[in-house]
Amino acid sequence: MSNSNNITPATSSLSSLPDSPEKLHGMHIKHTRIEQIMGELETLIYPESQDSILLVCGPSGVGKSTLARHMVKQALKNASAQMDSDAGLIPAVYVEAPSSGENDFSWRLFYQRILHQLEGELSMPKSDYGIDASTGRMIRPRGASGNSLAALRTAVERGLRARGTRFLVIDEAAHIIRQTRRNRLEIQLDTLKSLANECGTQMILVGSYDLYQLVSLSGQLARRTHVLHFERYRQDNEADLRAFQACVKKFQNTLPDLWGEQLEQHTAALLENTLGCVGTLSAVLTRAAMLAQQDKRWTVDALRRALLTEAQRKQILEEIIDGETAINPGLTRTMPRAQNRPVGRQARSVA
């Protein structure tokens, strides 16, 4: 038998492969880190919560936006029975904080985006104030001042209340910080906080590590903010390695005719190259699958060409390390050692 007909373990012909790389788009792997963050958020989102702002910070490509969208989708699914009986209800809303390219964050554009989500496509009536009973659509304040910032904010406030929105997810929330002048930032964030308090809607701010600066702005804001760290999977942690390997396996199983079982053996290299970020892993594997499709066969070389370059990896790693260095000490929570003596007796001995 000639060697040219042999398929080495690292190569397979694509001519008979029905798998398309498109299958990787829109995948949602419920991996350990997502489950942890979702679990914590679900616990902390409830009516009357004092945590009006929840911050989810993490590295680029860790899967923050995927988590944010999934949370909203899940909340809508969980409330589907209530939504059937009250079609005006929108329990959760996802918006992306706009990046206007200007120096100042555009609150106008931001409020308009929220309003757009709140107006929805609903055709059923809702009798609460602010919703037209015949169309189910939200009534915006009209007149000359209808488009002023104050009027937009009022409309958002009314809308969130009328739609019974429990939480609003603001993705790319670091744009608010980056584009707001330092002396105005506290005022603007107070706006979010009061919006949350007035409407009973919790704000989930999702973004990169620079979002974390928000907690250092004011004690009052810090008190009402809870921080969650959406961390990468780490090479030096056994449980992280296993969780990341499970993700690689899920990607492998999505295109079995392309990869067979050959992807799993590269887990360590993939973890190293993608810095343990599942979103980046998804991008690398999608590229590898596309390159294999173009080559009409799967080779390890297609995977190698799909990896991040060392320069890219170094840049992302530097940002991650800076972010982790800033956030980790800030996440230290100290619990003073419990006293064995009953408080009453201790009080007496002090007296």
Ligand SMILES: Nc1ncnc2c1ncn2[C@@H]1O[C@H](COP(=O)(O)OP(=O)(O)OP(=O)(O)O)[C@@H](O)[C@H]1O
């Ligand atoms: N759990 C997952 N399962 C499958 N694919 C995922 C998962 N998480 C992320 N991805 C994919 O990885 C890509 C990047 O993810 P995502 O946009 O959520 O990352 P991010 O942390 O928001 O990145 P950025 O910092 O650039 O905003 C997306 O195309 C997404 O489909």
Ligand SMILES: [Mg+2]
């Ligand atoms: Mg994102």
